[in-house]
Amino acid sequence: MCNHERRHLRTNCDRMNFALRHRLPFPFGRVLASRYPRSLGRPHLLSAEARRVSSQSIPESTHVVSISFPPLPDTLPEPPAYPCPHLTNFVALNPLYQRHWRVCASYNNVRDVKTVALEKKFTLTKYRHTLEFFNDVMGLQGICAKEKHHPIGVRFTFTTLTFTLKTSNAVPAHSPPDPPRSPGITLRDMRLATLIEKLFEDKFVLSGKGLGSTDAPDARDQPSDPTDVVS
Incomplete structure (x- = not known):
């Protein structure tokens, strides 16, 4: 040595x-x-x-930080056909909120058009695990290829991946035929975020390749209505 x-x-x-x-x-x-x-x-x-x-075992008086996450749904609704309607029930995002997914403001191609998107940063332990996670999500045989839906942005560092999800051509819910299209969060984004989260927990966190979060989620990132973000 x-x-x-x-x-x-x-x-x-x-x-x-x-x-x-x-x-x-x-x-x-x-x-x-x-x-x-x-x-x-x-x-x-x-x-x-x-x-x-x-x-020795840790005494009962020792303070141990523990975050209890609600379970992710075992079954997901079928993905809607394009153009997808905007998601109106943001309560369905609670399991994702608890895992530090957040609803953030996102701009369309025109900078003054503000919409909403789902976003989360994942932390892995090594660079090769970051590449493996990226390939499992974005590769030719990855989740996005199977879902026929992809993030609108991926930020990549040595040991982190940040996914930003929204649907570019979405329509208002309960709209008349041939409605105007606008970006926003849809059921396809919720499905994709849930599948990414399941992959990260089952394959990477449990094997020590990824770092699970132990911090309580920020309530400010959990709006019940998208107008709270874009207003």
């Missing part, structure tokens, strides 16, 4: 010792445990106090 690896391992062990010694609540201790597996794989490098604390 070279000097650089020894210094890196010693730093990781010090951080893990600190977390265990002070009995830091979730998620800090759990994040350290997942981020620094080398120190966990070498228990002899931990201090005796750290080994003693780690072998």
